Amino acid sequence: MNESAVARARAEIDLAALRANVRVLRRCAPGAALMAVVKADGYGHGMVPVARAALDAGATWLGTATPEEALELRAAGFGPDRARIMCWLWAPGGPWREGVEAGLDISVSGVRALREATAAAREVGRPARLQLKADTGLGRGGCQPADWPELIAAALRAEADGLARITGLWSHLACADEPGHPSVPSQLARFREMVRYAEERGARPEVRHIANSSGTLTLPESHFDLVRPGIAMYGISPSPLLGTPADFGLRPVMTLSASLVLVKHAPGGHGVSYGHQYVTPGRTTLALVPLGYGDGIPRHASGTGPVLAGGKWRTVAGRVAMDQFVLDLGGDTLPEGTEVVLFGPGDRGEPTAEDWAQAAGTIAYEIVTRIGSRVPRVHLNARPD
Numbered sequence: 001m002n003e004s005a006v007a008r009a010r011a012e013i014d015l016a017a018l019r020a021n022v023r024v025l026r027r028c029a030p031g032a033a034l035m036a037v038v039k040a041d042g043y044g045h046g047m048v049p050v051a052r053a054a055l056d057a058g059a060t061w062l063g064t065a066t067p068e069e070a071l072e073l074r075a076a077g078f079g080p081d082r083a084r085i086m087c088w089l090w091a092p093g094g095p096w097r098e099g100v101e102a103g104l105d106i107s108v109s110g111v112r113a114l115r116e117a118t119a120a121a122r123e124v125g126r127p128a129r130l131q132l133k134a135d136t137g138l139g140r141g142g143c144q145p146a147d148w149p150e151l152i153a154a155a156l157r158a159e160a161d162g163l164a165r166i167t168g169l170w171s172h173l174a175c176a177d178e179p180g181h182p183s184v185p186s187q188l189a190r191f192r193e194m195v196r197y198a199e200e201r202g203a204r205p206e207v208r209h210i211a212n213s214s215g216t217l218t219l220p221e222s223h224f225d226l227v228r229p230g231i232a233m234y235g236i237s238p239s240p241l242l243g244t245p246a247d248f249g250l251r252p253v254m255t256l257s258a259s260l261v262l263v264k265h266a267p268g269g270h271g272v273s274y275g276h277q278y279v280t281p282g283r284t285t286l287a288l289v290p291l292g293y294g295d296g297i298p299r300h301a302s303g304t305g306p307v308l309a310g311g312k313w314r315t316v317a318g319r320v321a322m323d324q325f326v327l328d329l330g331g332d333t334l335p336e337g338t339e340v341v342l343f344g345p346g347d348r349g350e351p352t353a354e355d356w357a358q359a360a361g362t363i364a365y366e367i368v369t370r371i372g373s374r375v376p377r378v379h380l381n382a383r384p385d
């Protein structure tokens with residue numbers, strides 16, 4: 001790794017914390033297998049090291065959005081003997097053949113996708129492993145209940161023809177992060193009905209699954225045979241409404257820090273950064289942090305984002321630019337090169353990703369996932385404990 005890049009800024013990824021979080025999640029759902037969701041570069045934490053750590057801690061499945069991500073995992077050495085890999089966002093004309101060859105579990109929400117999967121199976125000469133997805137109320141991916149009989153019939157025909165194996169029936173929850181939301185029991189009831197329909201007609205899935213992190217942590221009735229936590233594995237609560245990470249025994253995995261590249265005195269009444277939205281209230285010291293929206297720092301955190309610098313929380317002064325933003329140190333001086341912490345677990349006084357989410361009007365998922373490729377990831381504690 002490039003030393004100067006590490007000196008500018010870095011995201012430390014504590015894989016021991018990640019493994020401990022996976023163990024917490026397994027204890028929450030002791031009767032279910034665990035799929036570690038590692039899409040979007042492991043929510044910004046680095047897909048391959050995260051996948052390895054999750055498997056070390058007892059996950060047996062890996063989940064990605066795209067087949068490209070799933071194939072990258074196979075290429076990185078996660079063969080069928082080490083992990084089942086499922087992905088759910090297939091485009092028409094996608095790498096169906098490669099997916100069947102690699103033994104991926106392929107999500108299918110309709111007959112067009114099923115036809116692409118079975119055509120690939122015919123070419124490759126082995127059955128496609130199908131995870132049939134039901135839209136039980138999320139209204140995003142998945143097969144509507146009205147279209148389910150047609151999809152199930154077509155999948156069973158493909159199975160009888162040796163072109164497919166129905167390995168799973170699954171769905172996704174819409175509002176599990178809102179305690180007591182009425183859509184949850186209604187989605188679970190619809191899921192049970194759609195599973196029963198498929199099984200009565202002869203489907204023999206290995207796994208039925210619907211739980212994300214919120215379901216895994218708070219809804220035992222959603223666990224079925226497999227749970228699919230993402231954000232909780234990274235030590236972040238799916239929503240502050242459910243609780244803090246510590247309430248669940250989870251520890252944030254990513255710490256984002258940077259080195260101050262310039263510290264200078266400035267007079268009162270001085271505009272700071274583009275648009276001069278911040279003006280120094282008096283003679284003060286300004287510090288330049290070399291991270292910006294090009295690194296995934298939200299521009300919406302202009303004037304609000306918190307940073308631990310010299311033992312105190314400071315606030316982003318003025319606008320976040322593409323590569324940098326400014327802190328008003330209020331007259332304190334810190335040596336150039338001082339490390340400042342944007343977010344971390346929070347137990348050394350630093351803000352958390354959740355604090356940044358609130359500052360930017362978004363969710364902590366987006367804060368960690370958007371940290372850009374220009375920020376080196378430094379993986380700590382890679383060796384299993």
Ligand SMILES: *Cc1c(COP(=O)(O)O)cnc(C)c1O
Nearest residue numbers: 037172212213214228229230231
């Ligand atoms: C992202 C995703 C998950 C994980 O969701 P979290 O809220 O991060 O736990 C699970 N299942 C599917 C289908 C997803 O897209």
